[in-house]
Amino acid sequence: xxxxxxxxxxxxxxxxxxxxxxxxxxxxxxxxxxxxxxxxxxxxxxxxxxxxxxxxxxxxxxxxxxxxxxxxxxxxxxxxxxxxxxxxxxxxxxxxxxxxxxxxxxxxxxxxxxxxxxxxxxxxxxxxxxxxxxxxxxxxxxxxxxxxxxxxxxxxxxxxxxxxxxxxxxxxxxxxxxxxxxxxxxxxxxxxxxxxxxxxxxxxxxxxxxxxxxxxxxxxxxxxxxxxxxxxxxxxxxxxxxxxxxxxxxxxxxxxxxxxxxxxxxxxxxxxxxxxxxxxxxxxxxxxxxxxxxxxxxxxxxxxxxxxxxxxxxxxxxxxxxxxxxxxxxxxxxxxxxxxxxxxxxxxxxxxxxxxxxxxxxxxxxxxxxxxxxxxxxxxxxxxxxxxxxxxxxxxxxxxxxxxxxxxxxxxxxxxxxxxxxxxxxxxxxxxxxxxxxxxxxxxxxxxxxxxxxxxx
Amino acid sequence: xxxxxxxxxxxxxxxxxxxxxxxxxxxxxxxxxxxxxxxxxxxxxxxxxxxxxxxxxxxxxxxxxxxxxxxxxxxxxxxxxxxxxxxxxxxxxxxxxxxxxxxxxxxxxxxxxxxxxxxxxxxxxxxxxxxxxxxxxxxxxxxxxxxxxxxxxxxxxxxxxxxxxxxxxxxxxxxxxxxxxxxxxxxxxxxxxxxxxxxxxxxxxxxxxxxxxxxxxxxxxxxxxxxxxxxxxxxxxxxxxxxxxxxxxxxxxxxxxxxxxxxxxxxxxxxxxxxxxxxxxxxxxxxxxxxxxxxxxxxxxxxxxx
Numbered sequence: 001x002x003x004x005x006x007x008x009x010x011x012x013x014x015x016x017x018x019x020x021x022x023x024x025x026x027x028x029x030x031x032x033x034x035x036x037x038x039x040x041x042x043x044x045x046x047x048x049x050x051x052x053x054x055x056x057x058x059x060x061x062x063x064x065x066x067x068x069x070x071x072x073x074x075x076x077x078x079x080x081x082x083x084x085x086x087x088x089x090x091x092x093x094x095x096x097x098x099x100x101x102x103x104x105x106x107x108x109x110x111x112x113x114x115x116x117x118x119x120x121x122x123x124x125x126x127x128x129x130x131x132x133x134x135x136x137x138x139x140x141x142x143x144x145x146x147x148x149x150x151x152x153x154x155x156x157x158x159x160x161x162x163x164x165x166x167x168x169x170x171x172x173x174x175x176x177x178x179x180x181x182x183x184x185x186x187x188x189x190x191x192x193x194x195x196x197x198x199x200x201x202x203x204x205x206x207x208x209x210x211x212x213x214x215x216x217x218x219x220x221x222x223x224x225x226x227x228x229x230x231x232x233x234x235x236x237x238x239x240x241x242x243x244x245x246x247x248x249x250x251x252x253x254x255x256x257x258x259x260x261x262x263x264x265x266x267x268x269x270x271x272x273x274x275x276x277x278x279x280x281x282x283x284x285x286x287x288x289x290x291x292x293x294x295x296x297x298x299x300x301x302x303x304x305x306x307x308x309x310x311x312x313x314x315x316x317x318x319x320x321x322x323x324x325x326x327x328x329x330x331x332x333x334x335x336x337x338x339x340x341x342x343x344x345x346x347x348x349x350x351x352x353x354x355x356x357x358x359x360x361x362x363x364x365x366x367x368x369x370x371x372x373x374x375x376x377x378x379x380x381x382x383x384x385x386x387x388x389x390x391x392x393x394x395x396x397x398x399x400x401x402x403x404x405x406x407x408x409x410x411x412x413x414x415x416x417x418x419x420x421x422x423x424x425x426x427x428x429x430x431x432x433x434x435x436x437x438x439x440x441x442x443x444x445x446x447x448x449x450x451x452x453x454x455x456x457x
Numbered sequence: 458x459x460x461x462x463x464x465x466x467x468x469x470x471x472x473x474x475x476x477x478x479x480x481x482x483x484x485x486x487x488x489x490x491x492x493x494x495x496x497x498x499x500x501x502x503x504x505x506x507x508x509x510x511x512x513x514x515x516x517x518x519x520x521x522x523x524x525x526x527x528x529x530x531x532x533x534x535x536x537x538x539x540x541x542x543x544x545x546x547x548x549x550x551x552x553x554x555x556x557x558x559x560x561x562x563x564x565x566x567x568x569x570x571x572x573x574x575x576x577x578x579x580x581x582x583x584x585x586x587x588x589x590x591x592x593x594x595x596x597x598x599x600x601x602x603x604x605x606x607x608x609x610x611x612x613x614x615x616x617x618x619x620x621x622x623x624x625x626x627x628x629x630x631x632x633x634x635x636x637x638x639x640x641x642x643x644x645x646x647x648x649x650x651x652x653x654x655x656x657x658x659x660x661x662x663x664x665x666x667x668x669x670x671x672x673x674x675x676x677x678x679x680x681x682x683x684x685x686x687x688x689x690x691x692x693x694x695x696x697x698x699x700x701x702x703x704x705x706x707x708x709x710x711x712x713x714x715x716x717x718x719x720x721x722x723x724x725x726x727x728x729x730x731x732x733x734x735x736x737x738x739x740x741x742x743x744x745x746x747x748x749x750x751x752x753x754x755x756x757x758x759x760x761x762x763x
Contacts, residue, residue, distance in 0.1 A: 111570065147603045148604070223568060
């Protein structure tokens with residue numbers, strides 16, 4: 001994910017300088033903090049939040065714990081990491097469910113933040129967890145907002161409660177609650193119209209909805225690209241409504257996402273979910289600790305593994321693991337892997353979660369070519385069964401046939417074969433010495449079996 | 458004209474409160490324009506989303522001028538600051554609608570306000586007696602076509618639409634040709650919101666742009682980037698990447714009524730030199746204004762008390 005990459009890069013540069021030092025002076029720390037401050041400001045972290053953050057870190061960093069440490073640079077990084085995690089909310093938090101269903105969730109925010117889309121995504125997440133959500137079309141102002149929600153509802157197969165745009169949103173919310181009780185929906189998610197935090201009339205309307213349906217969760221939807229004003233917006237909504245959490249959207253862009261850092265610090269409301277794409281399953285729980293280590297370029301192996309587990313077919317993975325152990329990995333499995341990798345989402349996202357890769361300079365300008373994957377797929381699919389199982393039989397004329405069949409060139413076929421050979425070699429090592437940290441972590445996390453090897457060019 | 462300035466001021470009042478109130482607080486009580494003062498001034502600019510580089514540049518110039526001209530009065534300081542900002546923003550620049558039909562392609566990230574801006578813009582041209590045709594080029598987002606259709610009905614213009622999920626370039630092609638054959642003066646093409654780091658979506662946009670350019674050899678084509686005024690430093694990345702992809706010719710800054718910011722405009726003109734052509738200052742159909750750097754700066758720096 002490109003999120004925070006700019007910030008991470010900057011901080012890493014700063015920390016590299018610190019890391020090498022056996023002894024830190026107060027000037028060293030001050031210099032580093034100046035750079036941290038600048039990096040955070042350029043990432044749109046709120047000015048006051050930055051000020052606080054820097055002074056906190058500085059205070060700790062010039063204290064005993066650092067100076068007595070053998071690796072003072074590391075110690076400072078650890079402090080920054082701790083404080084960043086703290087700033088973003090400490091531990092992960094999720095949606096609270098009411099003890100007396102239906103649980104009511106209200107989505108609020110400025111225009112264009114992504115409320116309607118997030119409502120749909122959240123409904124999908126909750127449905128996956130076994131709830132029976134009902135979406136409520138409460139935005140009667142924006143043209144076609146109701147239609148948008150209805151279309152989303154159809155796509156994710158979740159009912160949408162709408163009363164057109166002539167009814168007052170308060171009445172719609174009340175009627176929806178009754179509807180949910182009758183129809184056995186244990187969760188209702190109310191989409192509301194976007195409004196400016198300074199619009200008194202519309203803010204009052206939200207208060208009225210709140211008073212009438214008593215939501216368990218009031219989620220503020222915030223565009224991750226928001227600048228310094230994010231804090232004011234969050235503050236105003238919080239003052240008037242008492243927010244319970246934040247959904248940060250459009251985090252799949254190249255924004256540094258400073259809003260994530262500021263909002264919790266100012267309102268005390270945790271970021272509960274992040275929107276990471278236009279597809280309706282692109283909503284993920286927010287993990288402050290993981291995000292912090294991502295910022296610092298330590299990678300996010302946990303998210304990667306979870307992502308892999310979500311997308312990988314368990315049976316297939318087991319089978320693959322067996323094959324790897326017995327060294328029977330074939331081009332067919334290779335193709336399988338490829339297809340599974342594709343279902344995990346864009347390559348850049350996956351790559352950036354790996355430790356040490358997220359901050360790799362080369363990655364910055366490297367747009368992983370998804371077309372390349374398609375080509376590889378075509379090449380393998382142009383092979384006969386036998387060829388896939390025993391690639392060593394592929395001679396010159398077979399290569400020519402495969403190239404023609406897949407619309408590629410013989411060089412391309414050669415390259416794939418070479419990659420496959422390398423992957424196989426790598427797997428042999430993997431199978432032999434099961435010491436890899438990744439493998440260990442995986443087996444600790446679940447007994448599901450192997451992750452299989454990511455496909456790298 | 459006075460009325461216009463008034464409305465402008467009203468819409469900008471939040472922006473002004475952000476900037477000017479803070480600056481006047483800063484200079485209140487007659488103080489020296491020293492290092493501490495300039496540092497605090499920098500803070501104000503940064504809090505206004507102006508961005509680090511631009512802030513340092515503006516405050517640096519101001520510092521120099523204060524020294525050169527031996528400025529001690531607040532009033533004079535304002536004057537200099539206003540001049541600096543006007544200089545940065547340029548006077549005015551408007552959308553070129555000379556062609557027949559003139560084509561305006563509207564691009565931007567998700568949720569910036571493209572569709573609403575198109576509705577307001579169409580209304581404006583309609584009021585000027587022009588024949589307007591709008592094209593529902595956002596074939597991706599659920600309900601986007603309906604949203605634009607409601608606007609088209611509200612304004613009373615023709616709409617070219619295909620089905621959801623169809624090729625936006627085909628919609629654009631049809632729109633330009635329909636505009637030509639129906640004798641439209643202005644064709645406004647909506648596009649789906651996209652984050653600028655999505656390479657494939659940017660390619661799709663380039664295709665739309667290519668098709669439209671091909672249909673209009675030699676004629677001016679406006680590419681209007683719609684920017685949410687609450688956006689922080691990412692706005693610069695947006696302006697940069699969209700420009701590289703489809704040659705943005707102007708910016709429409711939306712939602713300027715709600716934010717105490719809008720300072721990112723300074724950063725964009727400073728770093729990329731793309732003119733702001735329109736600003737959205739309210740929810741009403743008439744709340745879209747031509748941007749004028751001088752008026753903007755004036756509205757920023759002349760308080761009601763004068």
